[in-house]
Amino acid sequence: MKKTFSLLCISIIAVFTSSVIAQHVVKSPDKNLSVKIWLGPAGNAVYSIHNKKVTVLEESKLGLVRNDENFSANLSFVSASPVYPVSERYELLTSKSRLNEYHANKQVFRLRSQKGQLLDIIFQVSNDGVAFRYFFPESSGEIKKISEELTSFNFKADATAWLQPMSDAKTGWEKVHPSYEEYYQQNIPVGTPSPIKAGWVYPALFKTGKNWVLITETFPNGDYCGTRLKAESPGGEYKVGFPQPEEVFPGGALNPESKSPWYSPWRIITVGSLKAITESTLGTDLAAPAAVKLDAAVIKPGKSSWSWAILKDNSILYDVQKRFIDYAADMRWEYCLIDVNWDTRIGYDKIKELADYAKTKNVGLILWYNSAGSWNSTPYHPKSALLTHEQRVREFKRIQDIGIKGIKVDFFGGDGQSMMNYYIDILKDAAAHNLLVNCHGSTLPRGLQRTYPNLVSMEAIKGFEFATFEQANQDVQPGHCTILPFTRNAFDPMDYTPMVLHEIPNIKRKTSNGFELALPILFLSGVQHLAETPEGMKQVPEYVKDHLRNLPAYWDEVKFIEGFPGKSVVIARRSGSKWYVAGINGQASESRMDLDLSFLKKYRGTIITDGDAPFSFEQRPIAASRKTSLRVKPAGGFVMVFNEK
Structure with missing residues (x-):
């Protein structure tokens, strides 16, 4: 009995020792x-x-x-x-x-x-x-x-x-x-x-x-x-x-x-x-380094005007797009996106006229494409024009010769290996023709923007457009937006297409103007497509327009200030020597925020936040300290800009 017990103990010790080793x-x-x-x-x-x-x-x-x-x-x-x-x-x-x-x-x-x-x-x-x-x-x-x-x-x-x-x-x-x-x-x-x-x-x-x-x-x-x-x-x-x-x-x-x-x-x-x-x-x-070589002048991040967000299909007309080019130029934004059905509602010849006109305004044009072949039944076009290498080369050369700077490609079909390869094929052929790429109805970037720097953004989120379709989508925007910096937008550019400062047809807005103004800073996208129209922009103070005119195209540094997914988020971003601090309150009640901004105590600050009237603004100086206190309205927000003293 003693011998059996001893052997058992030795066996247990051996197994334990083996496991540790x-x-x-x-x-x-x-x-x-x-x-x-x-x-x-x-x-x-x-x-x-x-x-x-x-x-x-x-x-x-x-x-x-x-x-x-x-x-x-x-x-x-x-x-x-x-x-x-x-x-x-x-x-x-x-x-x-x-x-x-x-x-x-x-x-x-x-x-x-x-x-x-x-x-x-x-x-x-x-x-x-x-x-x-x-x-x-x-x-x-x-x-x-x-x-x-x-x-x-x-x-x-x-x-x-x-x-x-x-x-x-x-x-x-x-x-x-x-x-x-x-x-x-x-x-x-x-x-x-x-x-x-x-x-x-x-x-x-x-x-x-x-x-x-x-x-x-x-x-x-x-x-x-x-x-x-x-x-x-x-x-x-x-x-x-x-x-x-x-x-x-x-x-x-x-x-x-x-x-x-x-x-x-x-x-x-x-x-x-x-x-x-x-x-x-x-x-x-962890993403693969750049697989294509592109001139630095091609990889040009920035902001873009975009008519479809508010005005939908009927805005894809020559005169309307010319007005949105003028709007982009006035706002000093780098691009104007022309969306669905441009190939028949405007046509290639007229698109060239718009591209030539935009060039005189220092604005680049981005054109929409339907990526889909047989995997869905979407009616928008140009459709099935990018399915093969030969088709892509022919189409990309044509629009490159016209002077187009980028493409928005929509309605992809999932995450199978062959569909993931389709993204890569489009990016390679677009890079060969100096075209930026933005994907919608798409998968997650997963760091692909590092491997193909001409990929400036991908949607892969329930973005702003849904808040224009149904009131139920608008109602959940405050909380939804506070989750995204911690999840979808944590690593990859996200084409949420933010910011409306005036009216959305047939929709009762739930977010304040301060909330909306914060989103282009909180959300990262190589090209930030901004939803507000020229008519809506006329309703805001000049200091808000100036802020949006001077909004950086990219960021040098980030600092998390505070937040919790679903409730609120405050993030600071630096561009050059200037810091931007943006925050939103996603809750239905007012929030008191005590922000540690002591790293900015040697800077001079200004805050743009919500005024007393609905959908209004207020601007005032603000001092950075270890406890900079703010009261943020329900579904409200703010932007602070700090310059060196």
């Missing part, structure tokens, strides 16, 4: 954030994340299932590379910061499948998050296919989430979904199923204890699909899901397939406070 830890440069990686009892790879010794993600799964091999179980450990530092510096005009630095510690873990095939899992840990991706290192001319990715993100049961449901493919108006245009579910318990079977979109925001977590991915390099989180998350464990069968370019691939060597996109997990989330650039830090 098999566990690897990668830490951030500041040593606060760490990820642990090990093999479970079934030979399955798992990981967990900890911030200052507090568990952020509990034991979560790693692994893939390929058509020729299962890399999710019966794995054996081969090797772990040394931990070595990764440093990078890059410039990006469509980011929250123009100059960005990334520093992380990297380690590669090599595993062997039951059949002897190799899989690397590459981890990089920075001070603000954890990133990992898969790599098949062995060369093969045979196309392999991945049927499932086992990656999961396992939260404690008391965590909560801010998540946007993924719309089902080929649903909605003219079967245009999925287009990332659902409202966020706010502060829901983890494990709450998505109301739509397609799942949840990235970026996905969670709160666990004192830590916030934002999950997203990088854009695939032509050999993977876009993913999302599955609809079901039992026990708070969220799993990576693949697109629905309909989400393909006709005849193209749905799920990941490629020859090897073969990398997956990065899985990105930003960790820390709300300040860490809103100031992080991980979404572009």
Whole structure:
């Protein structure tokens, strides 16, 4: 009996010791954030994340299932590379910061499948998050296919989430979904199923204890699909899901397939406070560097006038567009967007006249296109003009010769691998003709703007246009807008098309003018399409017009001041030596904000906020201090501008 007990104790000690030896830890440069990686009892790879010794993600799964091999179980450990530092510096005009630095510690873990095939899992840990991706290192001319990715993100049961449901493919108006245009579910318990079977979109925001977590991915390099989180998350464990069968370019691939060597996109997990989330650039830090070379004069961010937002289809007329060009020139905005059906309502010859006229006003024209082939039934045109390389070259050369500066491409068909490749094909061919690109009815950028700097924005949000369609959409705008800097717009440019300062036909506005004026600063977009019309702009004071005339085209630095998703947000952005502080109150009651603006105490400030009358403004000097107190009206907001003394 004693001998049996002794052998049992030795066996238990051996298993425990083996488990400890098999566990690897990668830490951030500041040593606060760490990820642990090990093999479970079934030979399955798992990981967990900890911030200052507090568990952020509990034991979560790693692994893939390929058509020729299962890399999710019966794995054996081969090797772990040394931990070595990764440093990078890059410039990006469509980011929250123009100059960005990334520093992380990297380690590669090599595993062997039951059949002897190799899989690397590459981890990089920075001070603000954890990133990992898969790599098949062995060369093969045979196309392999991945049927499932086992990656999961396992939260404690008391965590909560801010998540946007993924719309089902080929649903909605003219079967245009999925287009990332659902409202966020706010502060829901983890494990709450998505109301739509397609799942949840990235970026996905969670709160666990004192830590916030934002999950997203990088854009695939032509050999993977876009993913999302599955609809079901039992026990708070969220799993990576693949697109629905309909989400393909006709005849193209749905799920990941490629020859090897073969990398997956990065899985990105930003960790820390709300300040860490809103100031992080991980979404572009991990994105692939620029794949095309473009003259700096081509990559020109800015603001744009746009008639369709308020005036809709009937505004696409020669005389109306000429008026909006004059409007852009008067406001010193760089662009004017001409939307749907311009090819027949105005025509190419007249578009050239408008482009020539706009050039004399120092305004560039952007033209709308319907990307769709057979995947939806949208009637707007030009349609099916960009489906092949030959079509794109012919069309892009034609409009480049006319003098067009960019295109807005609408109504894409989902996140299948072939559809994701369609975005890349458009961007490559547009870059070859010096054209900027903005995508609507689209997927999430996932850092694609770094790889293709001519991508200035993507919609992928339930934006302002919905607030012009139905009163119910207008009614939820105050809270909806406060979520976006923490989620959709955290890393990627977002063409929300903000700011109306006067009337919306047949709609009762819920947001104040101060609220609306703050949005072009709070929201990031390489080209910011502003919804207000020339007639509406005539109703505002000259100091508001001057503010909008001088609004920077890009930002050098960002600082989170305060906020909570669904309630309020205040963010400071620097352009050159000037600071802008913008804030909105998304609640139905007045909010008292005590803002720490002590970093601006050597600056001279002015605030534009809501006046006493409805939809009016007030301007006054303001001093920056450790406790700058404001009373912000329900659904109200403000903009402060600080200059050096």
